[in-house]
Amino acid sequence: MTTKETILESALKLFSSKGFEGTSVREIAADAGVNVAMINYYFGSKEKLFESVVEYRALVLKGLFSDLVNNPSLSYIEKIDIIIDKTIERKLSNSKFHHIMHRELSLEHRPQLRDAISDILLKNMDPVKQIIKNGIKDGEFREVDIELTISTILGTIHYLLTSDIMCRKILGKKEGFNPFNNKPFIKRLSEHTKQLMRSHLLKNKK
């Protein structure tokens, strides 16, 4: 790993757990095992380092669902199932990055960064919207509020996978329980969300 990448990884970790202002460049340098000056040498400033972390990680959140829209071999509800699983999966494997982005969203300084971040987070919005819209048009889905239905999917997953301590308390679990690598819980979350969407979306339910 190059020096630049080492710094990016340490910055990702520390920004995620302590926030931007809560993390000093010296901490990042120490964690990465490099000289403090290297941060400004490679990135120019702490703020630009932060933006680089966002860019660096935004790449892995590329559009996932665009090819799903025109896939004729799946029913609409099956597409929703896939969207749910992929969303959970993606959030789990990028939990630190999601932490950073959602925290930044709730802060009011650095408005241009907020804008960039919301774009990244909603990169998959349009294909999902299209799938639900088509599902309604073809009579498989009820005439639901499309945007808010997507918010429910994202909100349910986000709410539980953002704060381990919150998740633990909601579920009534003990200290040792870690939602992020607990397979039964992930399965449970997936099943609940899918079932929820079946009841909500499908017209002819039995």
Place this chain on the structure above:
Amino acid sequence: MTTKETILESALKLFSSKGFEGTSVREIAADAGVNVAMINYYFGSKEKLFESVVEYRALVLKGLFSDLVNNPSLSYIEKIDIIIDKTIERKLSNSKFHHIMHRELSLEHRPQLRDAISDILLKNMDPVKQIIKNGIKDGEFREVDIELTISTILGTIHYLLTSDIMCRKILGKKEGFNPFNNKPFIKRLSEHTKQLMRSHLLKNKK
């Protein structure tokens, strides 16, 4: 308003918009129009000021739903409707405080504060749980995943009411749109969530 309260109000405002580390005591003092030393005089330290803000505002988030559990004149789904509306209402009238609490939850330092905050946020968890449980027992509700159903309600509302910019983009609204004081949108959110819960919870739907 006393000096102490003025400081608390300014701290609430600034912590909410810029975060704990992102806000300096001098900014707070300036905003409150008092001398910097007053903060340490009244609160001891910046950290204790933060805890005081949490205490100060936690009072207004008292248990809302405990009397709802044993109310016999309402059906279970009507109780859920009330819970949804009260949750939205409470979040709107304390949006700054919710900002602070959810941000703090996602940070990993100050663990004892995280614990206190999650307790505050979940103060109403038990009565809601009880209502759904009774609804299932009495045959009005299906056998849903109770904890995750609550997470869906909270998650949907939280996801949309946390970041104005995100909300705007999800809904495809212009710059000027502010979800926090847009009545039609609040109504829309309320209706969606209620409808969602009807489909999800009710056994004999038509």
Place this chain on the structure above:
DNA sequence: AGTTTAATTAAACATTTGTTTAGTTTTAAA
């Protein structure tokens, strides 16, 4: 080889940080 460019270092820089001090004004009680 020598030379230029890049990478890295330790130290210093100027600000800003939270906090404290010592003194002053205001308030309230005796």
Place this chain on the structure above:
DNA sequence: TTTAAAACTAAACAAATGTTTAATTAAACT
């Protein structure tokens, strides 16, 4: 009115902050 406590102020404090400098080492090129 005198006295004591509370409220408030301006200044100073030490520590930490992001950033830059100047010097040194390593790499790459001619």
